[in-house]
Amino acid sequence: MAKLIDVSDLNIYYGDFLAVEDVTMTIEPRAVTALIGPSGCGKSTFLRSLNRMHEVIPGARVEGKVVMDGQDLYGSDIDPVTVRRQIGMVFQRPNPFPTMSIYENVAAGIKLNAKRMKKSDLDELVERSLRGANLWNEVKDRLNRPGAGLSGGQQQRLCIARAIAIQPDVLLMDEPCSALDPISTLAVEDLIEQLKLEYTIVIVTHNMQQAARVSDKTAFFNLAAVGKPGKVVEIDDTATIFSNPSQKATEDYISGRFG
Amino acid sequence: MTTTATAARGEARREARARAGDRIFKGTSTAAGILILLILAAVAIFLLIQAIPALRAPAEEVMGGEGLLGYIAPLLFGTILSSVIALVIATPLAVGIALFISHYAPRRMAQGLGYAVDLLAAVPSIVYGLWGFTWLAPRLTPLYRWLSDNLGFIPLFAGPASPTGRTMFTAGVVLAVMILPIVTALSREVFLQTPRLHEEAALALGATRWETIRYAVIPYGRSGVVSAAMLGLGRALGETMAVAIVLSATGAVTFNLIGSTNPSTIPANIALTFPEATGLDVSVLIASGLVLFVITFGVNMLARWVVNRRAEFSGAN
Amino acid sequence: MSAPTTDTTRTAQPAGSSRAGMREHRLPKWAPAAVVGAALVVAVLLTLPFGAPVAGVAVLTAILAVGGIWLASRIVEGSRKATDRLVTALVTVAFLIAMVPLVSVVWTVVANGAARLDVQFFTHSMFRVVGEGGGALHALWGTVIVTGLATLISVPIGLLTAIYLVEYGRGRLARWITFLVDVMTGIPSIVAGLFIVAVFALLFRPGLQLGLMGGLALSVLMIPVVVRSCEEMLKLVPNELREASYALGVPKWRTIIKVVLRTAVGGIATGITLAVARVTGETAPLLLTVGLTAGLNFNPLEGKMATLPVYAYYQYTAPGVPPEFAIERAWTAVLLLIALVMGLNLLARVISRVFAPKAR
Numbered sequence: 001m002a003k004l005i006d007v008s009d010l011n012i013y014y015g016d017f018l019a020v021e022d023v024t025m026t027i028e029p030r031a032v033t034a035l036i037g038p039s040g041c042g043k044s045t046f047l048r049s050l051n052r053m054h055e056v057i058p059g060a061r062v063e064g065k066v067v068m069d070g071q072d073l074y075g076s077d078i079d080p081v082t083v084r085r086q087i088g089m090v091f092q093r094p095n096p097f098p099t100m101s102i103y104e105n106v107a108a109g110i111k112l113n114a115k116r117m118k119k120s121d122l123d124e125l126v127e128r129s130l131r132g133a134n135l136w137n138e139v140k141d142r143l144n145r146p147g148a149g150l151s152g153g154q155q156q157r158l159c160i161a162r163a164i165a166i167q168p169d170v171l172l173m174d175e176p177c178s179a180l181d182p183i184s185t186l187a188v189e190d191l192i193e194q195l196k197l198e199y200t201i202v203i204v205t206h207n208m209q210q211a212a213r214v215s216d217k218t219a220f221f222n223l224a225a226v227g228k229p230g231k232v233v234e235i236d237d238t239a240t241i242f243s244n245p246s247q248k249a250t251e252d253y254i255s256g257r258f259g
Numbered sequence: 260m261t262t263t264a265t266a267a268r269g270e271a272r273r274e275a276r277a278r279a280g281d282r283i284f285k286g287t288s289t290a291a292g293i294l295i296l297l298i299l300a301a302v303a304i305f306l307l308i309q310a311i312p313a314l315r316a317p318a319e320e321v322m323g324g325e326g327l328l329g330y331i332a333p334l335l336f337g338t339i340l341s342s343v344i345a346l347v348i349a350t351p352l353a354v355g356i357a358l359f360i361s362h363y364a365p366r367r368m369a370q371g372l373g374y375a376v377d378l379l380a381a382v383p384s385i386v387y388g389l390w391g392f393t394w395l396a397p398r399l400t401p402l403y404r405w406l407s408d409n410l411g412f413i414p415l416f417a418g419p420a421s422p423t424g425r426t427m428f429t430a431g432v433v434l435a436v437m438i439l440p441i442v443t444a445l446s447r448e449v450f451l452q453t454p455r456l457h458e459e460a461a462l463a464l465g466a467t468r469w470e471t472i473r474y475a476v477i478p479y480g481r482s483g484v485v486s487a488a489m490l491g492l493g494r495a496l497g498e499t500m501a502v503a504i505v506l507s508a509t510g511a512v513t514f515n516l517i518g519s520t521n522p523s524t525i526p527a528n529i530a531l532t533f534p535e536a537t538g539l540d541v542s543v544l545i546a547s548g549l550v551l552f553v554i555t556f557g558v559n560m561l562a563r564w565v566v567n568r569r570a571e572f573s574g575a576n
Numbered sequence: 577m578s579a580p581t582t583d584t585t586r587t588a589q590p591a592g593s594s595r596a597g598m599r600e601h602r603l604p605k606w607a608p609a610a611v612v613g614a615a616l617v618v619a620v621l622l623t624l625p626f627g628a629p630v631a632g633v634a635v636l637t638a639i640l641a642v643g644g645i646w647l648a649s650r651i652v653e654g655s656r657k658a659t660d661r662l663v664t665a666l667v668t669v670a671f672l673i674a675m676v677p678l679v680s681v682v683w684t685v686v687a688n689g690a691a692r693l694d695v696q697f698f699t700h701s702m703f704r705v706v707g708e709g710g711g712a713l714h715a716l717w718g719t720v721i722v723t724g725l726a727t728l729i730s731v732p733i734g735l736l737t738a739i740y741l742v743e744y745g746r747g748r749l750a751r752w753i754t755f756l757v758d759v760m761t762g763i764p765s766i767v768a769g770l771f772i773v774a775v776f777a778l779l780f781r782p783g784l785q786l787g788l789m790g791g792l793a794l795s796v797l798m799i800p801v802v803v804r805s806c807e808e809m810l811k812l813v814p815n816e817l818r819e820a821s822y823a824l825g826v827p828k829w830r831t832i833i834k835v836v837l838r839t840a841v842g843g844i845a846t847g848i849t850l851a852v853a854r855v856t857g858e859t860a861p862l863l864l865t866v867g868l869t870a871g872l873n874f875n876p877l878e879g880k881m882a883t884l885p886v887y888a889y890y891q892y893t894a895p896g897v898p899p900e901f902a903i904e905r906a907w908t909a910v911l912l913l914i915a916l917v918m919g920l921n922l923l924a925r926v927i928s929r930v931f932a933p934k935a936r
Contacts, residue, residue: 085825095816109824284829291736309774355670383857436677467660497764499860526766548770559762
C-alpha cells in the first residue's frame with residue numbers, strides 16, 4: 001500500500017507570492033523522508049502541497065507536478081478530496097474533534113464521509129488503528145470518553161490512529177512532536193519507526209536529532225533571504241546529510257551555525 | 260489494497276456526489292447572503308412604490324391638508340427631539356455604568372451586574388410604554404410643576420406643566436432607559452479592550468484610578484462611545500410603542516418639553532393612525548416610514564462606519 | 577491632553593512619601609458607608625416637612641453622599657484622591673439609577689398583572705367576552721405561531737448567510753453583506769411592518785392582515801440578529817478542526833455540517849434563542865401586519881390573529897366600559913410577555929452551559 005511520490009518542478013504560491021521554488025524530489029515508499037530547514041523556508045508549505053491541503057488557504061496555488069501511482073495529483077480530473085483520502089496528514093498541534101469520543105474520532109474518516117460499514121467491521125478497524133498507533137492499551141477501557149480528555153501525547157497518537165484508519169498510502173506529519181513533552185515524543189518516534197514498514201512517511205521537523213533518529217532520507221530547505229522563495233538545497237540519505245553534506249549551507253545549519 | 264471494479268465505481272460515485280454537494284452547499288449559502296441584500300433593497304423599493312400616490316397627491320388631500328411635507332415635518336421634528344433628549348440623558352449615564360462595570364465593580368460581581376443591565380434590553384417596548392404611562396409619568400409631574408414655576412423662563416420648561424406627565428420629556432426618559440443597555444454594552448466592550456499595558460503604565464506612574472481612566476481608557480474608547488451613542492440614536496429614532504403609549508401627542512411643533520401639547524413622532528404616529536387608515540392615508544404613512552427608514556439607515560451606517568474604521572486603526576494586539 | 581493635575585499637586589505627593597504617610601492620609605474603609613448613612617438621615621430629616629417622599633429622599637441622599645465623600649476625601653486625602661472618590665461615587669450612582677427602571681418595571685408589571693393570573697386567563701379567548709372574564713389563550717397561540725414562523729424563516733437564511741460569511745465569503749460581496757447585516761440590525765421594527773404591508777398590498781390587496789405577514793415582518797428583524805450570533809460562533813471553531821477533517825478526505829460541505837456546525841451547535845442554539853426572545857416582544861410590526869381578533873385562529877394564511885403584545889396594547893388603550901377588567905387583562909398579558917422573554921433569555925444561558933465543551 002505504500003507508494004512512491006515523484007515531485008517535479010513544483011512552484012508553490014500564496015497569491016502572487018512565490019513561497020517555494022522549483023522542488024524536484026522523489027519520495028521513497030516504506031521510508032521516512034524528513035524535511036528540515038529554518039523557519040519560514042517552506043517545508044510545511046511543501047508538505048501541505050503534497051495532499052493538496054495547501055489550496056485550502058484562499059489564494060494559494062501550485063504549479064508543477066506531483067505524481068503518485070502514475071497519476072498527477074494536480075491533474076484537472078483529480079478531486080483534491082480523493083487525494084487527501086490517499087495521503088493522510090498529522091498536524092503540529094493535536095486536533096481531535098472535541099465533540100467526539102475516542103472511538104468516534106478514530107472512526108471519523110469513515111463516519112464523516114458517510115461510508116457504510118458493519119458495526120463489527122468498524123469496531124475491528126478502530127481497534128486495529130488504535131493498536132497501530134500504540135494507543136489501544138491506554139484507551140481500550142474508555143473508548144466512549146471525549147478524545148479531548150487525553151494527554152497531549154495520547155491526543156497526537158489518537159490523531160495518527162484517525163489518519164491511518166482511512167488506510168492511506170502516504171502519511172504526512174507536520175512537526176508532530178513540537179507540542180509534546182520528551183516522553184510523548186519518544187512514543188511518537190517509536191510509532192513512526194513501526195509505521196514506515198507499511199507507509200510512505202514524510203515528516204517536517206525542527207529537531208535535527210529527531211530527523212537523524214527517525215528518517216532514512218533528509219531534504220534540507222533554505223531561502224536566500226527573507227521575502228525570497230524557499231528552495232531545496234540538498235536531499236540525500238540521512239546519514240550522508242548529517243555526516244558529510246555536499247553543501248556548505250547544509251553543514252552550517254546542521255552544526256547550528258544559523259537557523 | 261485490492262481495488263475491485265465495484266469499489267472503484269463506488270468511489271467515483273462518492274466523488275461525484277461530493278463535488279455536487281460542495282457546489283450546492285456553496286450555492287445555497289451564497290444565495291442566502293445575497294437574499295439579505297435583496298431584502299434590504301426590497302424594503303426601500305416597496306416602501307417607495309407604495310409611497311408614490313402620497314407623493315403625487317394634491318396637498319389638500321393629504322391628512323392635515325398641508326401636503327406631504329407639511330404632514331411629515333412636525334413628526335420628524337418630534338422624532339428627532341425625543342431621540343435627542345434620550346441621547347442626552349442616556350449617553351453620560353451609559354458611560355458611567357460601563358465604567359462602573361468594567362473598572363469599578365468588584366471582579367466577581369461585574370458579570371452579574373452586566374447581565375442586570377442587559378435585562379433592560381430584554382424588556383419589550385410595550386412594557387416600557389405601560390410603565391412610562393402608569394409609573395413614571397405621574398412621578399415626574401411634581402418635577403414638571405416645579406420646573407415651570409421656577410425655570411419657566413427657559414423655553415424648554417415654559418409650561419404650563421402637563422397634569423398627566425405624558426410629555427415629550429417623559430417620552431425622552433423612557434427612550435433613554437430603552438437605549439441605555441445597548442449604549443452601555445458597546446461602551447463597556449471598548450473600555451475592556453483598552454490595552455492593559457497602557458493602564459498599567461499609568462498606574463505605575465502613580466496615577467489614581469480616575470486619572471488612569473481619564474488618560475488611558477477614555478481617549479482609547481472615545482470613538483467607540485461615539486458610535487455606541489449613534490447606534491442608540493438609531494434605536495431611539497425608530498422606537499414605536501413606548502412613545503405611542505406614553506406621549507400625549509397633539510401635533511404642535513414646540514420646544515416646550517413639559518407641556519400638554521406635544522409633537523408626535525413618525526413611528527408612534529404610524530402605529531396610532533395606521534389601524535384606522537385606508538387608501539391615500541396608508542400611502543402617506545408609508546411615505547413617512549420611508550423617511551424614517553432613510554434616516555435610521557444613514558445614522559446606523561455612519562455609526563458602523565465609525566466602528567469599523569476604529570477597528571482597523573486601533574493598535575490593540 | 578494636558579497634564580493630569582497641576583504640577584503643585586504632583587509635587588505635593590512626593591514619590592518618596594513614607595509608608596506611614598500613606599497610612600495617615602487615607603479615609604478608613606468604613607468612611608463611604610458612614611457618609612451614605614449620614615446623608616440618608618439628613619435627607620429624611622430635611623424632607624420630613626413634605627412627608628419624606630421616597631424619590632425625594634433618594635435623590636437628596638445621592639447628592640449629599642457624593643458631595644460628602646468628596647469633601648471628606650478632599651480634607652483628609654487631598655484633591656487628586658478626592659476627584660478619584662468623586663468619580664467612583666458618580667459611576668456607582670449611575671449604575672444605581674439604571675437599576676431604578678429595571679426594578680420598577682418588574683414591580684409595576686407583577687403588581688398589576690398578578691390579579692388576573694388565573695386559570696381562566698390561559699383557557700379562554702376573548703370570543704364573546706364583554707367586560708369581566710376572558711383570557712389570552714388566542715393571543716398566546718398567536719404569539720407562538722407568528723414567532724415560530726419567523727424562526728422557521730430566519731434560522732435557515734441567517735445560518736446559511738453566516739456559513740457563507742465565515743466559510744466561503746471573500747472579497748467585496750462578503751464585506752458588503754457583513755456591513756449591511758450590521759446596518760440591518762438597526763431597522764426600526766415599524767418599518768419592517770410597513771415593508772411587509774407594502775409588499776402584500778402590491779401582490780395581493782391593500783388592508784390584508786395575516787399571521788404569515790407577521791412572521792415575515794419579524795423575520796426581517798430577526799435575520800440580522802441570527803446572522804451576527806451564528807457568525808460569531810462559527811468563527812470560534814478553530815481552523816485546525818476544519819483542516820483535520822479535510823485531511824481525512826472529507827469534502828468541505830460535509831466538514832461544515834458535521835464538524836463546524838456540530839462543534840458550534842451550543843452557541844448557535846443560544847444565539848437563536850436570544851433572537852427569538854428579541855422578536856417575541858415586538859409589537860409595532862404585528863400591529864400593522866397581524867391585527868387582532870377576539871377568538872382563536874390557528875391559520876396563519878387566513879385572517880387576523882391575536883398576539884400577546886398587540887392584545888395587551890388594545891386591552892390597555894381601548895378598554896371599553898367599564899375599563900378596569902380590560903386593563904387588568906392588559907397587565908397580565910404584559911406580565912406573561914415579560915416572563916416569556918426573560919424565560920427565553922434564561923433558557924439561552926442554560927443552553928450555552930449545557931453545550932459548553934467538556935474537558936473530560
